[in-house]
Amino acid sequence: MTDLYIVRHGETAWSKSGQHTSITDLDLTDDGVAEASAVREKLDRGDFGLVLSSPRLRARRTAELAGFGDAEVDENLAEWFYGDYEGMTSKQIREQVPGWRIWTHELPHGETRTQIIDRMTKVVARVRESGVDKAICFSHGHASRVLALCWLGIDVARGQSFPLTTGAVCVLGYEKESPAIVRWNA
Template identity: 65%
Template sequence: MTDLYLVRHGETEWSKSGQHTSVTDLELTPHGVEQATSLRSRLDASEFGLILSSPRRRALHTAELAGFSDPEITEDLAEWNYGDYEGLTSQQIRQQHHGWRIWFNGCPGGESADDVRARLTRIVARVRASGVDKAICFGHGHASRVLALCWLDFPIIFGQSFPLQVASVSIMGREKESWAVIRWNS
């Protein structure tokens, strides 16, 4: 069975401020560089048979600093496209749309929850079919949460219960006959 490691990119100015960042291609902050570099002591690239990354600079730079110099880039790991909400904080969005939550309301001008789930389900299928012991995906907050939900075959609204810290490592796998969260936000 393959274990799937999920790594969220290090801190950016917008992750620090809580701004929704999908297509805006931001660099890591100096602290984000430190966070990503510290992953090197916890992850050994030689242990992974499948290494995938979002095409966004923040994910690729995190992978590189963590010791994964040549990940396969896939658009399927890109962050949820926030459309009209790109660059806004949840508080700013809720001033216009009271009670808004991405898991229930989506993003006008961006991707639907079904679209995000479809592309991350492709990642799950690829990882499960790979036959490797360990796979790793360098990605983003919301998309990585959806990836975990696809692994578990949970409804997308459960994403609200799986907050994901910057530069964290989470591991998906199996517990006996069930798909499972092995570790979260480590």
């Protein structure tokens, strides 16, 4: 059974300010470069038989700095598309929609929960069918959480219970034959 490592990209100006960033293609801040470089010390490229990255610069750059410059771009790993909320903070959105949470509310002109679940389910299937011992995906805060929830078979609304810091490494695997979280925010 394959273990899946998930790495959230390093810090960007918008992740630092709390702005929702999906299609805006930002580079890493200096702190983000340091976070991504620190991943190199935690992981050995030779351990991974499948290396995937979101197409966004921040994820690809994190992969490169972490020693995985040969990561294959997988469009399914792109961040949840925020539509009209692109560039806004949760506080700004809640001024328009009180109590708004991405896990339970709609994204006007954005991606639905069903669409993001479908994308991440494809990634899970690809990893599980790969036959490798370890796979790694470089992705984003919300998309990575949905990926983990799909791995575990948990409703996406529970994503709020899995905060994910920039530059974090998470490991999904198994407890006996049951999908499990092995490490989170390491």
